[in-house]
Amino acid sequence: MFKKKVTLKILLFLIASDLLETFTQFCFKKSAMLQSNFFIDNPRDIFLFLKPIILSPYLWVSFLSIFLTFVIWSTILSKIDLSVAVPIASFSYILVPLVSIFFLHEKMSPLDWTGIAFILIGVISVSISSGKGEATLS
Numbered sequence: 001m002f003k004k005k006v007t008l009k010i011l012l013f014l015i016a017s018d019l020l021e022t023f024t025q026f027c028f029k030k031s032a033m034l035q036s037n038f039f040i041d042n043p044r045d046i047f048l049f050l051k052p053i054i055l056s057p058y059l060w061v062s063f064l065s066i067f068l069t070f071v072i073w074s075t076i077l078s079k080i081d082l083s084v085a086v087p088i089a090s091f092s093y094i095l096v097p098l099v100s101i102f103f104l105h106e107k108m109s110p111l112d113w114t115g116i117a118f119i120l121i122g123v124i125s126v127s128i129s130s131g132k133g134e135a136t137l138s
Contacts, residue, residue, distance in 0.1 A: 004080045006088070013076050014088050020069040022095040027062035029104060087126035093119045 006014075034052045039045070053059055076085050094116055100106040 006080055006084060010076060010079050011088075013072050014085065017069055017072045017076065017089050018092045018095060020065050020072065021089075021092040022099055024062045024065040024069065025092070025096050026099050026103065027058040027065065029100075031056040031058040031062065087123055090119070090123045093123070 031053050034056055035049050038049050040049055073085075073089075076089070097106075097108060097112065097116060101108060
């Protein structure tokens with residue numbers, strides 16, 4: 001089986017997939033933050049914990065985002081090999097921490113940044129080796 005080429009259109013779909021995945025995680029976090037000071041001490045507390053989260057618009061937007069990501073990802077996988085798509089689409093591992101810093105005001109340690117650097121190096125390395133001579137932007 002021949003490897004399929006990464007076209008500019010597929011590359012844009014991969015970027016959209018990463019952006020939507022990052023947006024989904026942001027929305028999940030925003031809905032969970034509604035109950036950040038809540039403690040579950042008995043089974044009844046589970047329902048009290050979940051009620052505001054289920055009613056949160058962030059939760060429902062995240063479900064819509066998951067669906068759109070699924071449609072885009074299915075399209076991508078119908079056009080290129082999984083072994084090429086996954087490494088290229090792994091930039092959400094970098095985008096999520098950046099969104100967390102800028103929009104959720106979370107802090108990151110130097111060790112966190114070191115881990116992100118290793119992820120970035122790994123994503124680039126796997127992307128280059130997976131697509132050697134196979135990927136084009138046409």
